[in-house]
Amino acid sequence: MLSAQNFGESGKMKEYHYAGPTEHRFSPYAFNGGTVLAVAGEDFAIVASDTRLSEGYSIHSRDSPKCYKLTDTTVLGCSGFHGDCLTLTKIIDARLKMYKHSNNKTMTSGAIAAMLSTILYSRRFFPYYVYNIIGGLDEQGKGAVYSFDPVGSYQRDTYKAGGSASAMLQPLLDNQIGFKNMEGVEHVPLTKDKAVQLVKDVFVSAAERDVYTGDALRICIVTKEGIEEQNIPLRKD
């Protein structure tokens, strides 16, 4: 692909010309792939992720889901560098316990989102290479989705895709859930079953076109009754 990375400083293509000595430094980051998606409805929230863990051309695991249950009403999806995902979830779990012990109540979704933002920003100069999306219920029982960038900028959305196939999935969600770029369409509110079916379809599409997404899909549906999990197989190639 003709991108700027293929060209060395003298303007010559790195693969076909000698562009000068290159220095390889140890990079503390790796990209482990994976896609995460969250959708908020009237009284539910869905967080879904694929379960493939890859690195370069290899697959490390076909059963490594990226949804982490934080509280009874909040699920965190994180994709990117798996090492940072694990550490970040450990830190969040510890902070949740500390909050519970000091304040005698569970953290709400909004509070977790604000806390995650400061945790991520505290590593502004050596960031966690993680794309986070929090899905859960807010204090009024309505669905809430909070999406983050790797350094802590966040906001509340209705739907968001993150991870390797995010650029493919987000326009599809904009169209199907946000009714964008369509003329004269009735804005029907999203029911839970329709949302789950949409998430399945969207991930099947992602697995078709993104090499880092596939193997299986883990869906966590958050309602006031609790968190229900579903596993659906995806393409394994």
Added chain:
Amino acid sequence: YTVSVFTESLNFKWRGEMTSKKASDVPLEFHVPSLFKRPSSRASHSVSVRRPFPLSHGTTTLGFIFQGGVIAAADTRASAGGLVACPAVHKITPIHSHLVVTSSGSGADCMLWERILTREIRLYQLRHKRRLSIRGTAKLLSLMLHPFKGTDVCVALTLCGWDKLIYVCSDGARLQGDIFSVGSGSPYAYGVLDRSLSWSLNKEEAILLAREAVFRATHRDAYSGNNVDLFHVTAEGWRQRQREDLKEEYYRDMEKRGLYNKTLFLAI
């Protein structure tokens, strides 16, 4: 998991008390990683790890003073590299009832620094029983950003009071003025503003002018777009105008100018 106080990294002693830590045992401060302890002397260390992802940048924000107060306007696009990371970001945030700040630069930096500023202003108000002036706020922000000069913190905020506009950026600039436009789309916005801005505009004309300036900037700048946010700050406080989608504005404008019938299809 150790937590160290954020202010330890600042070299000056203008803050004697660290009351935020004593107030509760829940850690509220930033954890400053050890490789970052003294940023001014170790600026080279802080850029030694190359980031594998782009951060969100690119914007058009503007603010100007007229006889009816201050107008602050901004687009709502956050781009990360070539991808629109979010089409509906809030780039204008109220700090308190009479102060609004427009942000541009890196999204996370602006969001977190606004949060820090809001906290410090609120603490000042509680400690001294009066609000800090906008000039004081700007100076406070500038002093807080100073230790990060030379790192890749990229923050360019315009503090909009009801009679003053002050621009503060992470390079250390702190400027008061009558009109500021910040961001990748600012040259286009300046062009529109310089033509029609005058002190004696009434409120509707000023709002229309700000909207037009952001619209033209989003049209020409790839990294600005989507909607326009508008705030009007007066001595009674700030009022927010409803967010407006500029895509419709483009087609309305083309129709008005009689150009819509042409087969030449111009993309925004």
